[in-house]
Amino acid sequence: MTSEDQQTHGTGPGAEAAIRGTARGTAPAPLSILDLATVGSGYTPAEALAATTTLAREAERWGYHRFWVAEHHGMPGVASSSPPVLLAHLGARTTTLRLGSGGVMLPNHAPLTVAEQFGLLEALHPGRIDLGLGRAPGTDPATARALRRGRTDGPDEFPQQLAELTHFLDGDFPAGHPYRGLTAVPKGEGRPPVWLLGSSGFSAQLAGRLGLPFAFAHHFSGANTIPALDLYRSSFRPSAVLSEPYALIGVTAVAADDEPAARRLARSAALAMLRLRRGTPGPIPTPEEAEEYPYSPAEADFVDTWFENVVLGAPGRVADGLEALRKRTGADELMVTSHVHGHEARLRSYGLIAEAYGLTASVAEASA
Template identity: 80%
Template sequence: MTGEDQQTRGDIRGTVRGSAPAPLSILDLATVGAGHTAAQALAATTDLARSAEQWGYHRFWVAEHHGMPGVASSTPAVLIAHLGAHTSTLRLGSGGVMLPNHAPLAIAEQFGLLEALHPGRIDLGLGRAPGTDQATARALRRGHAEGADDFPEQLAELTHFLDGDFPDGHPYSRLSAVPSGPERPPIWLLGSSGFSAQLAGRLGLPFAFAHHFSATNTVPALELYRSSFRPSAVLAEPYALIGVSAVAVEEGGRPAARRLARSAALGMLRLRRGMPGPIPTPEEAERHLYTPAEAEFIDGWLANVVHGAPGEVADGLEDLRKRTGADELMVTSHIHGHRARLRSYGLIAQAYGLTDRAEPLT
């Protein structure tokens, strides 16, 4: 497949809908809020995916995390297969699979199977971080010496398995990733620093940057990606999306939205201190007695969350898009309560004219 063919199909370049100046997508972590179970969180993610398709979001990614009680998406391939059975047009993908945790052949088989199940709808986003603490990473990689330092080699091996084009004489030249077909999912590189940005540019791959937890690095990383970019059979020119934390509310404006976002900030504070748990309720976040250092962390975290009334969020996202030059925005609302999350995404879609109603259509 040529780069022109892939761009025409929209495998990489998103679809602009409504009045949005760029494609809008969703990153979901199957958020487990305090008082809820993982099963309830996964049911909520399924409901959100169906609603996202109805509203007109372009793609819906889930991320690999381990050992985090507040995140139920430990195995993206399994969850993507489930979501594919409950949607029909929405692009689904990993944001991402942490490649050093897995054998490249296993990922090639998993995503080859997903492509066979849901042809033309699958994205394979790859990260080089473990997505967990070091002890859990060692348990996941038991028997494998590779790690983040070997990411380029692992990526090359995975690509050969997907394309079935190991050179003659390679130890794996007679191996095949099954199932495989005439098309395979496009590979995206994910990152929160310059390493993956530069690698994605050098290989001519699309790049996704985690602005939602590494905002100070966003512009430098995207500039590095573009300056490093070399046209490839995948892309003729750079294509970058950024993940953005966003919370929209119908009433109460920025104070009400900040109240919801603060619960996610407290959850992140606890994670950074080695005390991961479900996402606390807004009431718990309000009751928490913050030390000066904790208050500074919370304020810094919330400064990178686009929040407020729907129009304010749309304006904030557009300001960010212009400042970074991102080709696509992938919003994430990692907050407590399915109804609040669902409402936030619906209001954002409505603000951009993707839909005329913020409630799910079913």
């Protein structure tokens, strides 16, 4: 059954409201966070997960709209290998923040398993869960094979997997389907909105055809951002979920006291990405390691190119850079990520960005 054969079902009258974010403070668009439970050199995964919990609580207090965690495997610098487990933990320690997967790599999982996990999350934290789905493995080929244990469906079968998952979430397999009598339990009155994630045109076009919200990974595929968003909008068909396109972009943003300090922090993330692309992932290096690393000319070029998609500097400069990016891409929402070494530096970066937009003040005013 192809994606074109499927009807995308919503969660009732509030489906579109659950997707579209709320801009706070002086921000012209909603601001959200993508977190990887960053494990820096010298830190343990337990410390990284505790820092992510603190960040989620602070993000709620500051006024960020949503907080997503990503699925990665075999990467010592990323502790978020299981988004559903981490989201359950974060949901128990926050009260209003939207929480979601950015995303679950669907080819790694049986659709029924994902439907059950996110049905359970929705039951635990009703009205606060987003289900973001990706079609990449989120890891190297060997680890992907170990995860799937003989399953043959992969990225090319993503539309079929998505259709099956959607039917499990909605409980509406058609008559004659082999799964007609199966139910994903627990299943409440509502269910999490489904988002498609991507770094190319495939998921952009599929999200458009199905009338789903789309999240693009600008932070590691900046050259494809505008073409993919254009394709999403031109392919869009109104659905029970959305009457008009809704796209967010993930963007690396690092705020510090000034531009040199922010760039120094960001170089840790740049070296971590270089090592990942080279097939030798590890914990996020310290700024000192990044400064002392002997870059070859090709590696220096890679880092320079990576920095082209980073917004960094003093808080006001970061806010200006994010707004310029929003205008250039037409994104409806910005999801910032600061995958840098040091939990304090990471927390402060997000706090400075919130401060630059007056998010904290707007939250205080709303609760007064």
